[in-house]
Amino acid sequence: MKHTSIFVAVSVALCAAAALGTGCSSTSSTAGTGGTTASSSSGSTSSTGSSSSSTSTSTSSSSSSGSGTGGSAFPAPPTIGTQIDRIGRPAVNTALNHGFDSTTAAGTAKDAYNADGTPTGWKAAYTAQFEANLAIIDALDGVCGNQLGYASGGVDGGTGASYGLLAGALTDDELYVNTAGTTCTQYLAVEANALAVAVNSDCGGRMPGYVVMDTTYSVLAIGALTGVKNGVEANNVAFPATFPYEAAPN
Amino acid sequence: MKKMTWMRGALALTVMLGASTALAADHLDGPAVKADASEDITDLFAFEDGADTVLILNVNPSATTSTMFSNTLQYVFHTTSQAKYGATATPLNIIATFDATQKISLWVGTTDYVTGTASATTGLTSASGNVKVFAGLVDDPFFFNLGGFHDAEADVEAATGLTTNAAGCPALNAATSAALIADITHNGHGTTAPVDYFAPVTGGYSGNVLSIVVSIKTSLLTSGGPILGVWGSTNTGS
Numbered sequence: 001m002k003h004t005s006i007f008v009a010v011s012v013a014l015c016a017a018a019a020l021g022t023g024c025s026s027t028s029s030t031a032g033t034g035g036t037t038a039s040s041s042s043g044s045t046s047s048t049g050s051s052s053s054s055t056s057t058s059t060s061s062s063s064s065s066g067s068g069t070g071g072s073a074f075p076a077p078p079t080i081g082t083q084i085d086r087i088g089r090p091a092v093n094t095a096l097n098h099g100f101d102s103t104t105a106a107g108t109a110k111d112a113y114n115a116d117g118t119p120t121g122w123k124a125a126y127t128a129q130f131e132a133n134l135a136i137i138d139a140l141d142g143v144c145g146n147q148l149g150y151a152s153g154g155v156d157g158g159t160g161a162s163y164g165l166l167a168g169a170l171t172d173d174e175l176y177v178n179t180a181g182t183t184c185t186q187y188l189a190v191e192a193n194a195l196a197v198a199v200n201s202d203c204g205g206r207m208p209g210y211v212v213m214d215t216t217y218s219v220l221a222i223g224a225l226t227g228v229k230n231g232v233e234a235n236n237v238a239f240p241a242t243f244p245y246e247a248a249p250n
Numbered sequence: 251m252k253k254m255t256w257m258r259g260a261l262a263l264t265v266m267l268g269a270s271t272a273l274a275a276d277h278l279d280g281p282a283v284k285a286d287a288s289e290d291i292t293d294l295f296a297f298e299d300g301a302d303t304v305l306i307l308n309v310n311p312s313a314t315t316s317t318m319f320s321n322t323l324q325y326v327f328h329t330t331s332q333a334k335y336g337a338t339a340t341p342l343n344i345i346a347t348f349d350a351t352q353k354i355s356l357w358v359g360t361t362d363y364v365t366g367t368a369s370a371t372t373g374l375t376s377a378s379g380n381v382k383v384f385a386g387l388v389d390d391p392f393f394f395n396l397g398g399f400h401d402a403e404a405d406v407e408a409a410t411g412l413t414t415n416a417a418g419c420p421a422l423n424a425a426t427s428a429a430l431i432a433d434i435t436h437n438g439h440g441t442t443a444p445v446d447y448f449a450p451v452t453g454g455y456s457g458n459v460l461s462i463v464v465s466i467k468t469s470l471l472t473s474g475g476p477i478l479g480v481w482g483s484t485n486t487g488s
Contacts, residue, residue, distance in 0.1 A: 074363030075355075077345050081324055081486035085283045087294045087307075088481040090275035090392070110280035117483060119328075135418030142427030144419035162417040174328075174479040175296045176335060177303065179468045184297045190477060194335035205296040205480070208306075208391040212275070217434070231395040231435035231444025236457065239391065243382065244371050244463040245295075245304060247389035249315070250450040 083117040088173030089188075090212050096133045096170060097126065122171045130167035138163070140221035141228070148197060148223040166219075169195070177205035187215045188225065198225060208239045208246060274448070275392045277311045287311060288320040289484045292459050293392050296480040303468045305329075305344065307482040310460040313387055317460060319348040324485040325462055333475035340474025346385070346462050347487065354385050354462075361470055373465070380467040388461040395434065396447035402433035 087093075093113050098106035109129075116122065138147040149165035169191060176190035181203030186192075189204030206212060217228035237247040275293045283290035287310045295306035305327045310317055319325070325346040330339030342359045349355075354374070355365040364376035364383060373382040405426070412420045422430070432440035450457030471478055 074357075074365075077343070077357035077360060077363075078324060078347065078487065080326060080343065080345065084289045084323075084484045084486065085276070085280070085291045086481060086483040087276040087291045090293065093276065093280070094274060107281040111283075114280050114283065117485075119481075132418055135414070136420060139420045139422050140427065140430060142422045142424055144415055144417070144421065172479075174330075174481040175294060177296050177298065177478040177480065178476060179298055179303060179472050179478050180476040181298060190335055203298040205298070205478075206294065207297045208295055211393075213394050228431070229435050231398050231437075232393050232446045235389070235391055235393045236446050236449035237389050243299075243304075243373055243465055244384040244388070244461070245299075245306065246391050246461055246463065248371075249387040250389055250457040 083115050085114045086117070086173070088175055089170065090206070091216060092170055092173050095137070096130045098129065099133045099136075119172070119174075122173060123168055126171040127164065127167045130170055131161065131163040134163040134167055134220060137220040140217070143222075146223045147221070148219045149195070150223065175205050178203050186210070186225065187212050188219065192225060208235065274311075274394070277392070287313070288323060291482055291484060292390065294480065294482045295391075296478070298468065299465065301468055302465045303471055303478065305464045305466065305480060306461060308388075308391070308459040308461045309484065311390070312456040313458045313460050314456055315387060317387065318352055319385065319460055321348050321350045322487050323347070324487055326483045326485055327464070328481050328483065329471055330479040331472045331474035332477045332479070335477050337475065337477070339479060342471060342473075344464060344466070346383070348385070352385070354383060356381070356383050356464065358466055358470055362466075373463075380470055382465045384461070384463040386461065387458050390448045390457050390459045392448045393446045394448060395437070395444035397437040397445050398434045401437065401439045402430045405429050405433055405439065
């Protein structure tokens with residue numbers, strides 16, 4: 001098991017280890033064959049039935065049992081339709097997109113953010129908005145200017161661009177996983193490593209047990225990965241360490 | 251120096267809660283998704299487990315045993331792989347759809363595919379053995395002391411004369427800041443124990459969501475390098 005228990009995540013101790021290695025692909029060589037051989041053929045085989053999500057399910061009866069090895073018979077994936085909601089890092093749209101705006105414009109903006117399926121345009125579209133919200137959250141500990149990535153004075157003469165580095169990074173609203181990481185203990189570990197905030201080799205990403213709101217508070221208010229807690233440091237029920245990793249319904 | 255009204259100050263601390271409803275991972279984060287819970291993403295997880303990468307997309311806040319995945323939506327994991335953070339990325343989408351009987355069809359790019367009933371927690375495995383999926387009702391894994399933040403909001407409302415610096419950061423005195431920090435770690439304005447808003451409440455939040463859990467051989471996802479970017483979406487069916 002690469003990941004650790006949720007209680008390790010609560011301790012939010014970043015591992016101080018070497019930077020990302022280059023020999024990362026050694027972890028999972030076994031899967032390569034089946035997947036790659038199937039890839040070229042599968043995409044072109046059944047172009048017809050894929051448009052309807054409901055019909056496509058009825059065609060292939062082979063896979064659920066895991067019996068055969070021939071992955072080439074499956075239908076082509078459907079074309080992705082109009083986007084409705086999206087998520088990368090938790091609470092980003094909620095907190096950083098018109099977080100201070102109690103007008104209907106906020107709802108419109110949040111819907112538009114959710115519907116925006118073009119990652120290459122996200123930075124230009126949302127950086128200024130995020131900067132304004134980050135500036136306000138920075139005050140939580142009573143100190144302005146100690147948020148992660150804060151640039152004193154601001155690159156454009158003292159406006160919200162002081163918060164531009166973190167704003168820009170957060171507009172790339174994705175979880176990042178270092179698949180070469182041998183442990184998973186820390187939310188935002190990949191970003192922290194890349195930005196030299198905390199050099200580490202953690203897998204990062206997000207596990208259910210990560211106390212992501214503590215990390216979020218800490219990064220935004222005091223410029224560290226830890227230090228501000230929300231008081232609820234674990235889920236109401238424990239997370240299984242194995243598939244499917246989430247607890248049974250209440 | 252710009253004057254910051256107490257009302258704006260209140261909103262400032264509401265920022266992490268959203269506009270007075272809930273500060274959630276992604277629950278109820280816009281009017282459109284509030285109107286149809288099946289479209290509403292609540293959480294995304296991505297992590298490593300041995301030779302596998304695990305991706306989890308949750309929807310439908312306060313789901314119950316009668317709640318179903320939509321048979322007209324696509325549930326999508328957008329992944330990119332890259333040599334290092336910020337480098338040129340290679341995309342790969344994982345798309346899940348459901349029929350009216352809740353049978354799932356799941357594509358990992360054009361590389362792998364599995365279809366069938368995936369409601370057993372043992373998972374449904376693809377023919378190649380490289381992909382395993384579960385889809386069904388689970389405990390909402392998000393946890394957060396929402397009440398404490400509502401307290402912080404109220405305390406900021408009581409603060410007056412806040413000003414912001416040139417970068418837009420409001421000035422809070424030490425006492426106000428200390429009170430706010432106490433607020434967010436407790437309920438009752440720092441006097442009682444914190445409460446997980448996303449735990450089940452009789453007659454209230456069910457504490458459950460619908461979840462799609464996909465375990466994929468990592469090598470299927472990392473053709474562009476070991477750093478994997480992941481975001482999730484709900485989309486209309488094509």
